[in-house]
Amino acid sequence: MFKRLxxxxxxxxxxxxxxxxxxxxxxxxxxxxxxxxIDHCRTTPVSGAPxxxxxxxxxxxxxxxxVDGIGSRQGCLVPVREGMAVETQTGxxxxxx
Amino acid sequence: MTSAPDLASSYDLVVIGAGPAGLAAAALAARAGLSTxxxxxxxxxxxxxxxxxxxxxxKDRAVLGEDYWAGAELAAEAKAxxxxxxxxxxxxxxxxxxxxxxxxxxxxxxxxxxxVIIATGSLERPFPIxxxxxxxxxxxxxxxxxxxxxGLVPSGRTVLAGGGPLLWxxxxxxxRAGGKLDAILDTMPRGNWLRALAHxxxxxxxxxxxxxxxxxxxxxxxxxxxxxDRLEALGDDKLREVVFGTADGERRMPADLxxxxxxVVPNVNLAIAAGVTHVWNERxxxxxxxxxxxxxxxxPGIAVAGDGGGIAGGTAAAERGRIAAIxxxxxxxxxxxxxxxQIVRQKLQREAMGRxxxxxLNRPADTFRQxxxxxxxxxxxxxxxxxxxxxxxxxxxxxxxxKAFLRCGMGPCQGRLCGLTVTELIAAQRGxxxxxxxxxRLRPPVKPITLSxxxxxxIAEAERKAVER
Numbered sequence: 001m002f003k004r005l006x007x008x009x010x011x012x013x014x015x016x017x018x019x020x021x022x023x024x025x026x027x028x029x030x031x032x033x034x035x036x037x038i039d040h041c042r043t044t045p046v047s048g049a050p051x052x053x054x055x056x057x058x059x060x061x062x063x064x065x066x067v068d069g070i071g072s073r074q075g076c077l078v079p080v081r082e083g084m085a086v087e088t089q090t091g092x093x094x095x096x097x
Numbered sequence: 098m099t100s101a102p103d104l105a106s107s108y109d110l111v112v113i114g115a116g117p118a119g120l121a122a123a124a125l126a127a128r129a130g131l132s133t134x135x136x137x138x139x140x141x142x143x144x145x146x147x148x149x150x151x152x153x154x155x156k157d158r159a160v161l162g163e164d165y166w167a168g169a170e171l172a173a174e175a176k177a178x179x180x181x182x183x184x185x186x187x188x189x190x191x192x193x194x195x196x197x198x199x200x201x202x203x204x205x206x207x208x209x210x211x212x213v214i215i216a217t218g219s220l221e222r223p224f225p226i227x228x229x230x231x232x233x234x235x236x237x238x239x240x241x242x243x244x245x246x247x248g249l250v251p252s253g254r255t256v257l258a259g260g261g262p263l264l265w266x267x268x269x270x271x272x273r274a275g276g277k278l279d280a281i282l283d284t285m286p287r288g289n290w291l292r293a294l295a296h297x298x299x300x301x302x303x304x305x306x307x308x309x310x311x312x313x314x315x316x317x318x319x320x321x322x323x324x325x326d327r328l329e330a331l332g333d334d335k336l337r338e339v340v341f342g343t344a345d346g347e348r349r350m351p352a353d354l355x356x357x358x359x360x361v362v363p364n365v366n367l368a369i370a371a372g373v374t375h376v377w378n379e380r381x382x383x384x385x386x387x388x389x390x391x392x393x394x395x396x397p398g399i400a401v402a403g404d405g406g407g408i409a410g411g412t413a414a415a416e417r418g419r420i421a422a423i424x425x426x427x428x429x430x431x432x433x434x435x436x437x438x439q440i441v442r443q444k445l446q447r448e449a450m451g452r453x454x455x456x457x458l459n460r461p462a463d464t465f466r467q468x469x470x471x472x473x474x475x476x477x478x479x480x481x482x483x484x485x486x487x488x489x490x491x492x493x494x495x496x497x498x499x500k501a502f503l504r505c506g507m508g509p510c511q512g513r514l515c516g517l518t519v520t521e522l523i524a525a526q527r528g529x530x531x532x533x534x535x536x537x538r539l540r541p542p543v544k545p546i547t548l549s550x551x552x553x554x555x556i557a558e559a560e561r562k563a564v565e566r
Contacts, residue, residue: 001233001354005248005274008154024247026152028140031247039335040232046479050334052232054476056239057145058138059220059364061477061509070203072509072545076242077187079140 030063030075045091101204111210116144118403118418119216120175125422127180129433136186146411154248190541191371212425219361219404233336237358250276253353260285261360261459296454303451359461377532391424413448475515477508489526
């Protein structure tokens, strides 16, 4: 869906659901997911429908992900950091736990 | 990096939001000698209009345009002013006694402020069409944020839909960055011209006129523009196709990315939670705070500057921030020298020229604000238009009662993406006005915080003794 205009910034290695992803310094978690072509970042607690980042400015809460073990962080507000572990969220299963 | 324990327990002025209004306000107040802290939840200053102004990956200045780069001066002024600027700082509470709850890197603090300037700006108006929750559908502002901050350009089959100045600006920026747009679907009703026409002379004399025409020409030369009266995003687990109604009937277009935008509205969550009185603006179809000439709100000591006080644009926002800051300095340090407020007001007046024309021309159609059927209204709780309309028919009179029936507005976004839609649907269904129906009652925390953040609040000895036995 998106390509990088210029390879600005330096590579930052993060993992998404355990798989290595090459992000760039200056990326937020949500931007890194989009740049990596990851379709969706969570499923909803109500119907289990897939959702992806929508507004990228801290308003919509669609980009909620688990970052380094803390759930439901707004991915668009968290800058990537070397070694960061991002997990996508599965809504219905989490809600039932 | 400032951490929560580094903050003082009180400041003369707390400014919330580091867009043009917040940057200008903090710079002026700090230079006049007020102890000033400026909080923003994003990784950098600039707000949305000047997003990533100090760190943008886009080096070719022509891509984002000179109006964007003008923000660099504001950011530099604020930095040099002596104001403490804290990014990555989420303000989750503000009460009428001006105690500000803020979280930085997982640690919370309560800070006292003698004056507060809320500069939380605007957010994009909800655009509830069928399928707008599908992955592959994003707000145009989201795509612009990714371009400004990370240099991400849409690739694949991309469709822009909606209207308003920002949609055309984004189209131009994507094209200049080497991106391709398959089509622009213009949802603004042709009838808007009738209301707008009366304000045309004012608009022609404003700087918007030549800029706007140039932008339209630039985009129209490269992209197909189709006027549509209906719009739908289709797909199972992600967007596959955009379906739209034109004068010649229904058409379909395969797409990987659909970017939606139909204008911006004030981001009212913090101000409403602080007890600031808001009213309905019928021209701009949104709620906005009641403010005096210095942008003071109904709550003593709390001002609202910039687009959060009613949409007037980025350059106007900076002037509004300065006026609010001058009022704060006059109240707290009358002996300090400040710029002549009359000159700032004159600048602001010039900025306001042409707004009425733009507002009427880009007033979104009822169809795209008041959805029907199974179209999702509340994205968080997955509440449909039909559910809201049916519940209004049952006798539900307002958005707060609607929460009890349907949970709309009670998810993590706290009504930011459904509030206006729910209010308008109730009004339409009950044959009354949005002013009469009102908005969600909002309470702190206006952004989610964890229990451990709350638990990290410093506890005074007296507070501990009060609960210990």
